Amino acid sequence: MPRRPGSSSVLPAPPVPAVHLRAEHARSDVTARVRSGSWTRARRGAYVDSAPGCDGRVDARLALARLVAVHRQSARPPVFVRESAALVWGLPLVAPPGLVHVAQSTRPSGGSARDVLRHVVDVPQEYRVTHRGFRVTTLERTLVDCAATLDPYAGLVVADAALHRGADRDRVLAILEESAGRRGVRRARAVVEAADGGAESPGETWLRWTLLRLGLPTPETQVLVRTRSGRYWADLGYPAARLLLEYDGAEKYGRDGVAAVEALRRERRRQLAVEDAGWRVLRATSADRSDPHGLVARVRALLPPAPLIPRPDLQPPLRP
Template structure:
């Protein structure tokens, strides 16, 4: 589904600048040792360090370190390279469920010896039209990155990347062309399913996870970002099924209290839901804990959609 009007969701496009990286070759050994000993620097790869940020949220720290490894590798490398897969996704600002400790690159030449353990080198044919730059670094295009991740990552992780890529402007037709050129490759069936289910309307990995769970359970494909005019104004809801007049809203931890006090947010949300329900809609609220008990979650949905016909999607259940 198309996304709602306005700028890209910050949950789908991380505008974090590239971190400053300190290369050991630029300092004396004693200076590097002192910075590490005082915990002012943290090592991200051999010969490369970043400033320590006390109190940094763990996921943000892992993301910053992954970006720092990319920057360090680019500066330490003696030859041309292009970042791909999850490393390209990071440079595009896309969300990742899990931060890889390894950096992925496309490189024409093969290294002598075993190469660095924290680098995964790929040697596919990379047409020039599948290459661009982000932050001054060579990287696979948004569409190529989407397909690479959909083909290589587990289904949910691939869908999170695909949703976000479409949300910030990836062309689905170009994605389909890239995928069509990969017949018989490993992961193509999964990537085809992910591309078919990917939706530009998803505004966060949490929303994608809820939709993925619904699809994994065999429920009909929901519409995203449903516009609901009410007597108090027009509201947008994460996803739902118009024919059943059922809406589904993901309540993330940052939703309440993000602006103003938590109590004000709860009251505002209650008024919003009341106005929507007065228009004949029903609202199913979902939190992360609901997704841990799939049978219970399915029963909740089926109470509102008793005649729903489930359609198994085995590709989504593959690891």
């Protein structure tokens, strides 16, 4: 499948934040930095430089800082798994984990830290690797673990990004085969089947997931369109129907006013060229998340008539 030039990775992995351990600083120094707001508490005895707008809630940077702190405070470096491994790999997460996930071969003692969730699981050596200085599950094993334990959309975000970064699908399928009968494997199979390394953002993944779970045919990712003014790439599409689908997130046009206006102008010229070449373009935004059935109806109206075939294993969890 062709790929948009320069799309070798989803987003650069965020840098590993520097963590300051209380044991390495004078008590008065730690107190002063926390009171001044220059340091934010990552976990007990560990702090990270405060980021602009940081309010103490768990974001990806703070979650990664907590992981770093657990690594540095442990007598023996742990093996990070699930969402924590995804953080180390730099994979996007729908919701940063509030806990640090580690694997161990024996049951945890009652005195385990409350912000560390210790999973009693044997991670074979072939599925371990040191990445960015941390012991983690391989990219493929991380994909499977997240697909099996997260809800379908969150798991698909990780799976799409992992494949985009180079995870080997054959190895993923082999891990699933070895895991037959375990909890969550059925859902993981459905997520892996739907995963596509052509997705370049969680928004694009959400759009494709919505179409699939509500019964539309599988769209292609990274659709190449040739026009008189050049070649263009669309997020998703149905080439046989000459239909392109684009997810317009807030980050697409940037925050700078002048740059955003110019980006909108380029997007308008691009759409006119694509439409002149005989394609239709349907745009989805975050507003469509509140009415996914309406979005599917809009897309379905532009496709040849066909029955909807919903995918039960991709449905979101029921809310209590």
